Amino acid sequence: MLEGEMAFTTITAITIENFKTISKPVRIELAPITLLFGSNSAGKSTIIQALHYMREVLEHGNLDADNSSWAGEYLDFGGFKSLVNGHDLNKSIRIRVDFLCAPTFFKVYPAFPFPGIDGDQIEVCDIRTEYWDSWLTFCYFFEIEVSWNFKSSSPCLSRVSSGLFDEKIADIVRASSPVHVEGVQPSFDEFLKYVNFDHEVFCSCGDSFLQELVAGLLPDDFLAGKSDVGIPASLCCSPPTLWADNLAFDPEFVEKLMRDRSEVEQADALRKILKFESYLSQLIKGPADILLEALQGMAYVGPIRKTPERHFAPRKTSDPARWATGLAAWDKLFLADQEFIDELNRWLAEPERLGAGYKVEARRFREIDSSHEIWSLLDSSGEADLASIMKTIQKDTPEKKELSLLDLRRNCNVLPHDIGIGISQMMPVLIAALDKKVGVAVIEQPELHIHPGLQCRLADLFILSALGSACSQSPGPDYGHTQFLLETHSEHLLLRLLRRIRETTDGTLPDWHCGLKPENLSINFIDFQNGKHSVRRLQVSEDGDSSGNWPEGFFEERAEELF
Known part of the structure; x- marks a missing residue:
């Protein structure tokens, strides 16, 4: 560990919305010692229970939790219907956790190999060592949104967001109904809705290396942050509440991108897509895993x-x-x-x-x-x-x-x-x-x-x-x-x-x-x-x-x- 690095992940803030008695967004700033005061039934325990619920989602994919693996039967959640504010299934629970950690906590993920690409030959890209090797502390946030899916009569992870230095990096959203993407069968209902290509982690001398990497491959409206739908991509496996190892684009969407390209162009385009996947996995899935380790501790x-x-x-x-x-x-x-x-x-x-x-x-x-x-x-x-x-x-x-x-x-x-x-x-x-x-x-x-x-x-x-x-x-x-x-x-x-x-x-x-x-x-x-x-x-x-x-x-x- 470098001099000045943090030995532990430190939670710096919790933001809660539509969770139990809390309706409008409430943000609690944390320090090495944080005290929660207030009258009885003012909502102090609700703040603690939000951390319990976040761990259940990250560790077990348990969106409909009836109790907490962290507290056993001592804490009775009662499921999503009891947790969502006012028991109103039209509302979505949102919980965001901000935290600090050292670069040594950083997670690196390989890209998901597509047909025609040998998984053993995929380069594992470490965005930290390539672009931020001088930073001693990362200030992340990770946010989940859990909504009720009326079609399946169960809660679903409707949005996942991550950010660095209090600025959003990306959003992954789950559509409530199949979304049609031109030329692609609606096999995915999750979409990489937004990437902040202008974030400082992607920019050097004013240019976004991530945007340049996929320029000419991904739709222009997506690259400009104006896409209404996004790109079919997932952080989850089947069933949808289980976390995958990385971000993965819909293979049919990638196949569409490869059309009308020569064999050499296809190989080059696929490697760029894989590199793009690997970078975003580090910045979306990575914070989730670091936060989970902190909650497990x-x-x-x-x-x-x-x-x-x-x-x-x-x-x-x-x-x-x-x-x-x-x-x-x-x-x-x-x-x-x-x-x-x-x-x-x-x-x-x-x-x-x-x-x-x-x-x-x-x-x-x-x-x-x-x-x-x-x-x-x-x-x-x-x-x-x-x-x-x-x-x-x-x-x-x-x-x-x-x-x-x-x-x-x-x-x-x-x-x-x-x-x-x-x-x-x-x-x-x-x-x-x-x-x-x-x-x-x-x-x-x-x-x-x-x-x-x-x-x-x-x-x-x-x-x-x-x-x-x-x-x-x-x-x-x-x-x-x-x-x-x-x-x-x-x-x-x-x-x-x-x-x-x-x-x-x-x-x-x-x-x-x-x-x-x-x-x-x-x-x-x-x-x-x-x-x-x-x-x-x-x-x-x-x-x-x-x-x-x-x-x-x-x-x-x-x-x-x-x-």
């Missing part, structure tokens, strides 16, 4: 976490849906190495961290059945036989592991099932924040059942996990790996974040802290009034105070109680 911790049973057995196979109930966190803890447990204990025990008064202890042991022959050997053996007895124990009895929590105030060990509800609810939040495999932690009510002091100190956990390795006072390599999207009602959490911004500006941070800047924090107030949603990003000054107009009623209860 998310951990969703729901608002009510389960406590492991007294004889809890961890799942050895990863199941992301278990994060929703918090049990995946306990799976992680039971299987974790000592280094992870030591870092967890630093946060649990040290007063300047969480100071929760507990430490995790892992006890390893072997159980021997009372009828095992080893007992008779122990009764009859001398000291010389102890080595062979130990070998027998190791051979016949697998090692087991038991986790307990040492209560530092009472100096006694308790099982996870026996600790207070606040600590048990906080543990999945803590483990998700420290897990280096988690790229984005989406947590509802991280403050659940914990006292105000712990709520404040959770803010420090989020700061260091999100920004630690990016700061000059980095506490170590284990930090700076996670982006946080937090749905919360905690004033204490917010106040600690604002305090750390002020201390970063003043230079009064604790020695162990990496600090926080206003651009690292996105505070969003979601409101629903008169049937309309609104999202306001609340501005923060460098001294940690509110900047601009914060919405009326934001934590007004505090002011009313004090004055």
Whole structure:
């Protein structure tokens, strides 16, 4: 990785339209730490569920999702009819995700081989190395539109759009009924409707190399961005909700382009079409795959976490849906190495961290059945036989592991099932924040059942996990790996974040802290009034105070109680 490159894909914005209670487009700007505030039923969870749905579409092609593979039965979608705003099947769900990533995340795809072209001889073109090799960060967006197909009585992916640097690159649309393209049988109902040939990624010295590549091959109205229909092309296989490996033109359309050309001209034209396909696959399918990888690296911790049973057995196979109930966190803890447990204990025990008064202890042991022959050997053996007895124990009895929590105030060990509800609810939040495999932690009510002091100190956990390795006072390599999207009602959490911004500006941070800047924090107030949603990003000054107009009623209860 080059110096200055990003280690993870970072989601920078989500735009939602006609999804559940959100009708008009709503855009939420994200930062390393993003807070979603608002009254109950204002739509905070809807924003999180939009990410769940995007993953279902990208990973499983599940447009009619009844639940989420990311949250299991914990989240009941109810299918497209329940998800579309107002249950109005004439509306289309639109979800757009903007994200940043390094060039090393870039995807390269071969073109789809046509008849007469040997697939092994197709040149794989990398538009990045050929034209953008000096760029350190890509700012993509990927957008889907899901509509109801009345003919098939099922939802369909009616449009896919991609863009770079906030400027659209291409649109692929699905026709609601067969579209006639002159000289071509209507075998495809998907069309490459638009390509922005003037986008900076295609232009060098003012000329579009992509447009020049297919000039004289593709229709002039399409090249000029004025085509009413587009070019028959698909990103999907049959059935249409499954993603293909690349963009592919309709073979009959390509065959039409080859008519009245010599054999040499046909070979040259086909190679140009294949190169065009490969470039567009990188810029349409590529962002979809990068976004999916980011979504697959998310951990969703729901608002009510389960406590492991007294004889809890961890799942050895990863199941992301278990994060929703918090049990995946306990799976992680039971299987974790000592280094992870030591870092967890630093946060649990040290007063300047969480100071929760507990430490995790892992006890390893072997159980021997009372009828095992080893007992008779122990009764009859001398000291010389102890080595062979130990070998027998190791051979016949697998090692087991038991986790307990040492209560530092009472100096006694308790099982996870026996600790207070606040600590048990906080543990999945803590483990998700420290897990280096988690790229984005989406947590509802991280403050659940914990006292105000712990709520404040959770803010420090989020700061260091999100920004630690990016700061000059980095506490170590284990930090700076996670982006946080937090749905919360905690004033204490917010106040600690604002305090750390002020201390970063003043230079009064604790020695162990990496600090926080206003651009690292996105505070969003979601409101629903008169049937309309609104999202306001609340501005923060460098001294940690509110900047601009914060919405009326934001934590007004505090002011009313004090004055």
